[in-house]
Amino acid sequence: MNLVYLAYRNMVSKPLNLLLSLLLLSLSVSLVTFVFQLSKQLGGQLDKNIAPFDMVVGAKGSPLQLVLSSVLHVDAPTGNIKLKDVATLRNHPFIEKTIPVSYGDNYKGYRILGTESEYFKSYEAELKEGRFFEKSFEVVAGYGVAGKLNLGLGDTFTSSHGLIDGGDAHDNHPFKVVGILEPSGTVVDQLLISNLESIWEAHDHWSSEGNKETGGEPHTEDEHKEHENHEGHEHGDEEGDQQDEKHENHEDDEDLEITSLLVKFKSPLGMVQLPRFINENTSVQAALPGFEIQRLMGLLGSGAKTINGIALAILLVSGLSIFISLLKTIRERRQELALLRTYGFQTRQLLGLALLEGIFLALIGFILGWVLGRLGIWIVSGYLSATYGYALLIKGPEMVELLLMVVILVLAIIATLLASLSIFKLNVAKTLSDV
Template identity: 35%
Template sequence: MIRLVLAHMLDRPMPVALNTLLIAFSGALLLTLASLSQHLTTRFANDMADIDLVVSAKGSPLQVILSSLFHVDVPTGNIPLDAADALAKDPLVGQAIPIAVGDRFRGFRVVGTNLDYLALYKAKAQVGAIDIAADNAVIGAAAARALSITIGQKFAVTHGLSGDGGAEHDSHPLIVTAILAPTGTVLDRLIVTSVEAVWEAHGIEAHGQHDSEHVDDSDHDHENHHDDEDDHDHEDNHGHEVEDDHDHAHHDEQGANAQEVTALLIRYGSPLAAVRLPQKINEQTDLMSAVPAYETARLLSVFGIGRDVAQLITAGLALLGGFAIFASLWSALDRRETDMALYRLLGAQPPQLLSMLLL
């Protein structure tokens, strides 16, 4: 029977090939969309890495999440280190991880932070040993692949998060100590160093006493300060062009040489913190809190519209495919009516006839 079916298929190769393609295309389209949707949700969840709250300068909460967690947007501004330190000491805070962003290297963002940030993403060294003290840096797997970078290599970062321009911080090159194993998170696309290295690249002296592993230990006064965003106009703007209209007046108020971080990634110290901490930060400080889970859900709901449209189109295509297959089957039935009758006359049983019709 299989030989008979094969003979029929070989007897009309073009319709068989076209029908196979049609079914494969419709199926692939549906699977691709489902997979993309699943991948997007999983990717967001991975990138959030159990962070409960992100604290940054006031602005758009979604922008804060995008810039500080997913590293796809510019930050809303900076927060003074002493404010960050004070917040880190709050009993409602279980863990506070500072991040300082504002530079890039050949398109990949440089993040100043501490080892806790790497622990968040369960980072492991694929090559070398993880060390981000001082000017040392580790490179995410995807970034390392694209940059073809090697252990021990020195490189000067460029000021700004995007675009072609930007001054290079030649005087403070970073040194590669490790290339990280792939994590399937945003870390794969980042270059991670210490907060102090970011400060020093921008001419802010990081005093020896400061330890970015513990933001609450820091109480230093620094000579100079640069906003970590490339898109802002700074007093010592390194000659950059600004890309957005943020006016960081607070920089001037606090002095251009103050130590700042871009954001604090916070894990709650207790379940109660989920209720009280965001409200407390928003009402009692100049800082702003953004809840990743909420903002991501909001973002996904925006994507959801597009996803719904795509699903609608795919469903339409699948329906068309279904109609085409039905038409093809109908045509096959019509065309093979004689054959079917013949095979019945020869003694073919219903299952054999059905297999011949379907194939």
Template identity: 30%
Template sequence: MSFVGLALAYLRRRWGQALLSVVVGALGIAAVATAMVGFDALPRAARQAWGGVDLVVGSKGSALDLVLCCALHVADPRGLVSTKTAMAAVHSPMVRAAAPIALGDNVRGWRIVGTTPALLQIYHARFAQGGPWTGKLQAVAGAIAARTLGLKPGDTFVGAHGLAGDGELHEHFPYTVVGILQPTGSVLDRLVLTDIDTVRYVHVEQARIEKEERGSTDEDEGPARFPDAATAIVAAYRVPTAALLMQRRIDASDGLSAANPSLEIARLLGYARPVTVAVAAFGLLLAAIAAAGAAVGLLATMTARTKDLALLRVLGARRFDLATVALSEAAVIGAAALVLGGLLAVALLALARDALAERTGLLLQPEVGLFDAGMVIGGTVLVTLLAAAVPALRALHADIEELLQS
């Protein structure tokens, strides 16, 4: 039997302790790998989600809220602006395209966004079926929304008040689907688009009907009081230098604030970085615990195998051969922990991807770079060597006479 085979035989004899070291080590590796890869993939997912939107203009308030609501579509609206005033504020030769958006309705939880065809230019959207709306109560569905809702050109649906999916239905105002968009990889895939005048019309008419029927209304009467109301204006720059001038100029105006999606998401991820560091530190702690457990286990087994080591030395084994047994046992534990930890990391990232896509629409696409893989593998090798160092050194310096006497 080879010395590596002998190490495997010893591991089988103490499989419980070896398994515990493998599991703890795998949890540490999974935590570190998930934190490294996930934190790197999240900014890419956010950039892909907001697509070509470089600027969001809305009512005064938090710039981050404005981005989350109107660029990523994961938060609720906070107020209305005048379309005429806001569009005038973003009018500039430096702006490639700008479009108003009006929020407030949904179809089975998928947002209905009132806008203009300029929004399709911002996202560089193309049609898979049909074409753009040409009148009121016509809708264009994003790729994911259309697939999930089972929509195709010619189908009809009824919107509901609010963004939560359980609001009062606008039964008197059915929409007709006139187009389906090709996938863009952005938040546009999860939206149902219609003409902005349709959203205003539905809200105004629904409020009128409710007042006639019961003397009151649950509808937001903003559109009636504010005929050109919009939730925000989204815009795409023609030149990068616009980012240095546009936001400052708009923030200085009365009643309007501007937000840069790239800047605000970077700031949000900066707030989340301590959490990522904490997860990675916890993973390193688990890896250290696993290494300590493996080292103690190896040292204990080497001590218990004094007679075995003595017999091997009598049979001609060198000191290095005895150290090879300890190194081989640690290597097997480290390799098993690395494989299991990698599988756990893949599973965790898959769960995070699905949960994030369902709740926010962000499409997490983890990419393992050579640097990240090298860090994880190199760290595992280093921890394995440290775990085997004491038992291996003890075996190297063991004298045959001491072994025989013990």
């Protein structure tokens, strides 16, 4: 007689008990695997995107907001800073490179970033087709935004003021797509990147048009801050000398502003000394992306630990449910087990039958929970991709998850053995005589 078939028939004969055990077990597994994958992939994405830069210099405010807006591009900026206020950092002996960035406009919800050619090198971004920008209002589209907006080489578009779609359009300054990047798995995939001059020129025009409409009256301070969330510089490897000359010209202009300055240190001493000096002695703010993201993940980690604690409690309850279900099943089937003994089944075979039932429950519960966890990742990935441009991967089982499966199997085996103790005390003659 086939023990596997018998175990299967025993398991499905009590559908309500089966569903309860599977529900508890799959819920605990789905929570653990979902939180594990979400924390790991978000942490990996964040680390990958902040890796090129050691420090961000911007307007006073929240350092975390400064990092989120200037490096990860998922928040509003803290404000603008004068280009001349950070000019001395470009030649500091502790600093390897600085990259100014400026933004404040969007096209259909995707940010237009003004920066320099070094920004592409920092993320090792390569062209899929076309070329990098060489003059104002030429834009290089990230792989993700080009695909979602169906942008091709030579396409033109007008930007909208602000970081979300629906702002005033800069109709007199259309951008032209001159390049599309290869997918890099970084924030670059979701950006439209031009030079700094494009941002400055677009907003000089916007400001002058706004003054005309208001009869020449100046903007309020809030309006001024809102529309000046942008600034910039030029690009092109072959134009290095011209770019250096532009730097000098920009730094002489006291009115030019940028959103922030991205900094890469040459010496570890820079990370120790410069941020504190900048924060205490200047009108701007320095933030360390690594520290701020670590602090953010620490906050998220507290929530993850709480959820994992809940999942562990549910897992223990599911183990108890398996124990009670099997104990009840064995007691209700004492006559059947005694009858099997008369057909030649030994005690170890009856024990094996119960173990198979417990193992089936554990495996099916784990598989269902794992699938539900990945379904959760897929749903969150769709939301993150649509909102922030971050996509999560649907990966196969990882070592931690396989270890979880082993723990569940061990738990199910222990519960089964405890529930099956009565098999060893089965009195065949007495049990059959009571029928």
